[in-house]
Amino acid sequence: MVSGKNILLGVSGGIAVYKACALTSKLTQKGANVKVVMTENASKFVSPLTFQALSRNPVYIDTFDEKDPEKIAHIDLADWADIAIIAPATANIIGKLANGIADDMLSTTLLATRADVYIAPAMNVHMYAHPAVVDNMNRLDEFGYHFIEPGAGYLACGYVGKGRLEEPETIIEVVENHQQKDEPLKGKKVLISAGPTREVLDPVRFFSNRSSGKMGFALADAAAELGAEVTVVAGPTDVQLEYARIKRVDVVSAEDMYTAIHEEFPHSDIVIKAAAVADYRPKQTFTEKMKKTGSDLLVEMERTKDILKSLGEEKSNQFLVGFAAETQTPLEYGKGKLEKKKLDAIVINNVAVDGAGFAGDTNIVTYLNKSLQQENLPLASKKDIAKKLWEFIIRDMKDENK
Known part of the structure; x- marks a missing residue:
């Protein structure tokens, strides 16, 4: 996949620069057209002449060294590149990119390119774990940059730990695989609800359910991996998303979730309602803690808004998927919900079955579309279930558009 590609290799200053020489050679041997941009500090470890000999192309260091008067070098390079790789990527260049600083040839070129950018960090283990560096990497991930995780081992500084530049063969393999x-969901906006809601009774008590949000979050991560722009409306949960670029909206009550979902719904292409939303809430709430008495307590409950039903009534071109967590005759109830709420598909599971309940890492589900085509997914991790569900959703969307 790199053969015939124009690859911009950014080399920043660290002892791992010597590996960038091997990376240049291997990319060239694979048929890539490689142009190297070095920082001044990188040139103190390895001569630019080495990279020129290996790439058979000029090496760029100085922003103001304009080799062709008809072109602005850093813009020309940025437009030329199909792929950009930064190896090694120091904490310094990562910080520059994350904060829009363009003060040398490499940072200026990278900020101007529209190519896919792959960052291969290399630094001391403590630097790699520093909150500022972590924040910068998270920001770049949100921007759409791709990271090639460093390896663990003996570092030049004498420490043993994570921070060693990944091997050239692995870097090329990651780039080629990516x-x-x-990315069948590229350009699609996906909205997913996940987790439970909490319906407050007083300052210390609430009604809720056992949902953890793991299934909804797995669907969100899988959608992001498939190229979608994802928003998750999440009830109270400790589960974290893998992809920092996913937009997360945290809510508490069913009413909060109703409002947040309806704000996002008009702009969404695919909506998956995986949250376990409370059907009822206390009719009366208290601003002070209720004191126990000698008699029984009766709490009157009222219905919450039916979010899924309202979405089914309002949808225009959205592909709407619901969830049905049941404990008896799940297929019968799921089919009824599919039709009654005008869904395009529904995911049904029996939460009373081992491996399919709330809070676990596995699930057992049945996917049913509006044509009543049924797909049974046996016990598997929620991550694997999520990937299969997306296959079915993408298939059904294509069928609708035939």
Whole structure:
């Protein structure tokens, strides 16, 4: 996948620069057209002449060294590149990119490019774990940059730990795998609800359920991996998303979730309602803690808004998927919900079955579309279930558009 590609290799200053020489050679041997941009500090470890000999192209260091008067070098390079790789990527260049600083040839070129950018960090283990560096990497991940995780081992500084530049062969393998990866949801906006809601009774008590949000979050991460722009409306949960670029909206009550979802709904292409929303809430709430008495307590409950039903009534071109967590005759109830709420598909599971309940890492589900085509997914991790569900959703969307 790198053969015939124009690859911009950014080399920043660290002892791992010597590996960038091997990376240049291997990319060239694979048929890539490589142009190297070095920082001044990188040139103190390895001569630019080495990279020129290996790439058979000029090496760029100085922003103001304009080799062709008809072109602005850093813009020309930025437009030329199909792929950009930064190896090694120091904490310094990561910080520059994350904060929009363009004060040398490499940072200026990278900020101007529209190519896919792959960052291969290399630094001391403590630097790699520093909150500022972590924040910068998270920000770049949100921007859409791709990271090639450093390896763990003996570092030049004498420490043993994570921070060693990944091997050139692995860097190329990661880039090739990503370049050939299908992204069928690219350009699609996906909205997912996940987790429970809490319906407050007083300052210390609330009604809720056992949902953890793991299934909804797995669907969100899988959608992001498939190229979608994802928003998650999440009830109270400790579960974290893998992809920092996913927009997360945290809510508490069913009413909060109703409002947040309806704000996002008009702009969404695919909506998956995986949250376990309370059907009822206390009719009366208290601003002070209720004191126990000698008699029984009766709490009168009222219905919450039916979010899924309202979405079914309002949808225009959205593909709407619901969830049905049941404990008896799940298929019968799921089919009724599919039709009654005008869904395009529904995911049904029996939470009383081992491996399919709330809070676990596995699930057992049945996917049913509006044509009543049924797909049974046996016990598997929620991550694997999420990937299969997306296959079915994408298939059904294509069928609708035929």
